[in-house]
Amino acid sequence: MSILYPSLLWFLLPIGVLFYYRSKQITDTIQLIVLTLLLVALSRPVVDQGAQERKVEAQEIIIALDVSYSMRADDIAPNRYAYAVQTIESFLSKNINDNITFIAFTTNPLLLSPPTTDHQLISLALKSLRLDHILTHGTSLEKLLKKVSELPMKEKNLILISDGGEEREDTILNSIIEENGIRPIVLAMGTTRGSTISKSDGSYLKNKEGNLVVSRINPLLKRVAAENSGTYITPKGSPEATADALQEALDAVDAEKQEISKMSHSYLELYPLPLLVALLLFLLVHTRGVKYLILLAALFGSQANASFFDLFTLERAYNAYEKEEYNRTKEILxxxxxxxLQSQVALANSYYRLGEYKRAIKIYQSIRSTSPQVKQMLYYNIANAHAKLHSYEKAKRYYTQALQLGEDDDARANLALIALLQEKKASLGIAHPKSQNSSGSNSEEKEQDESKERRSEDQPSSGSGSGGSEQKLNNREKMKLIEDKQSKQEQPLSSKIYEMINKGYIHEKQPW
Incomplete structure (x- = not known):
């Protein structure tokens, strides 16, 4: 057994003092015991059930952030670096399953986070990084690209966030990118008019001749992106909008997702035991026990209340979906x-109906379930979305995966149609694969007859369904929640990290 929040147990010391000086009335003693049990419950005693491996599909992404002195310029409010950090935070929240590598660089690159799907580690690295500890003024894109080329990953989708390096010629950079299969997406953190750079003492940075230094965006970045089939992005109205632009550029790359293993710990919660004992003791010494029971339920039953309101919200989303108000459905969800699981399926279905097939695919792929019926439904939906995008090979692969999990007339018919369209090089605008919720589908008629018998808590819809299928779920299914993420304590970067950034003492052949 372990305690998730042991620091709360320090409050037992004043309770011990009160217990020592308590009156001899039994009521006071019981109340102190109740308070002790509540503190034990709040400290979250758990039994660790060990790490469990699960498979996830993830896209390899490398984020390289320029942390040189020029990133303190304020031509992008509040300054270039702060805007870039907010953009990265927003981008991480939109890519919960992708395998992301994080590199900070100036004249030398430093790997701050190896490939991970645990994006809280990257967030902690961002929050603990302090520009005041970084003394280098230059930026070397060549060294960064060489570092990226050494990373052991099949596809190198590089999101480069910088105001430009010291290089003026792009020949060497283009050579490194081409030889190593790097796909650049450049976020240009600067403007053509430029800006002065303020120092910590309020003065402005000057060169050796005593003139003010004005930092401008290096036009080399735009040339490198254009000459390597990359994407060049400038900051939008907000970091969130910029993160959306990065996501759109990444979706346009259409990179292959890889299946990786992810370890997650599961715990058996023990806090209900001391909580129940405390409740019983409390009711024993108070005549109006029901009143206090309601109070305790309000304090400790927030999760149940949240689930109830979420259930009501999900019903509203379904009603909007039935009225074909798909944008409204997205807002409610x-x-x-x-x-x-149910809300994610409904959200993906809404994107599908709105024609945003890439967004729908991303959400479908993020859904995890142990039910073969749910997996078959997800594979079928992903295949339909790829068919709409004319990605025939991917559509064929997902239709095949759906059929491997069970026979399905619609999936088989669509697979045959995709093969025919691919052979004739015809457009799907002439003949789209049929959706499983079309009126002529035999599988849907069969599904409607058997749906009540076949649905379970982990099965939002029986058989397979199209991207626009309507999920009819009972209340018990709507209450089922996915695993919550465990929060992690923020740890500051050590001085050695900044020394490595400033001086380039990097000897990491295989850091992972």
Whole structure:
């Protein structure tokens, strides 16, 4: 057994003092015991059930952030670096399953986070990084690209966030990018008019001749992106909008997702035991026990309350979906406090109906379930979305995966149609694969007859369904929640890290 929040147990010391000087009335003693049990419950005693391996599909992404002195310029408010950090935070929240590598660089690159799907580690690295500890003024894109080329990953999708390096010629940079299969997406953190750079003492940075230094965006960045089939992005109205632009550029790359293993710990919660004992003791010494029971339920039953309101919100989303108000459905689902399997399916279906097939695919691929029926439905939906995008090979692969999990007339018919369209090089605008919720589908008629018998808590819809299929779920299914993420304590970067950034003492052949 272990305690998740042991620091709360320090409050037992004043309770011990009160217990020593308590009156001899039994009521006071019981109240102190109740308070002790509540503190034990709040400290979250758990039994660690060990790490469990699960497979996830993830896209390899490398984020390289320029942390040189020029990133303190304020031509992008509040300054270039702060705007870049906010953009990265927003981007991480939109890519919950992708395998992301994080590099900070100036004249030398430093790997701050190896490939990981645990994006809280990257967020902690961002929050603990202090520009005041970084003394280098230059920026070397060549050294960064060489570092990226050494990373052991099949596809190198590089998101480069910088105001430009010291290089003036792009020949060497283009050579490194081409030889190593790097796909650049450049976020240009600067403007053509430029800006002065303020120092910590309020003065402005000057050169050796005593003139003010004005930092401008290096036009080399735009040439490198254009000459290597990359994307060049400038800051939008907000970091969130810029993160959306980065996501759109990444979706346009259409990179292959890889299946990786992810370890996650599971715990058996023990806090209900001391909480129940405390409740019983409390009711024993108070005549109006029901009143206090309601109070305790309000204090400790927030999760149940959240689930109830989420259930009501999900019903509203379904009603909007049935009325074909898909944008409204997205807004309602965005207000959910807890992400559920059912809400994710409904959100993906809404994107599908709106023609945003890449967004729909990304959400479908993020859904995890042990039910073969749910997996078959997800594979079928992903295949339909790829067919709409004319990605025939991917559509064929997902239709095949759906059929491997069970026979399905619609999936088989669509697979044959995709093969025919691919052979004739015809457009899907003439003949789209049929959706499983079309009126002539035999599988849907069969599904409607058997749906009540076949649905379970982990099965939002039986058989397979199209991207626009309507999920009819009972209340018990709507209450099922996905695993919550465990928070991590922020740790500051050590002085050795800054020394490595400033001086380039990097000897990491295989850091992972």
């Amino acid at each position: 965005g207000s959910l406090r807890t992400i559920t």
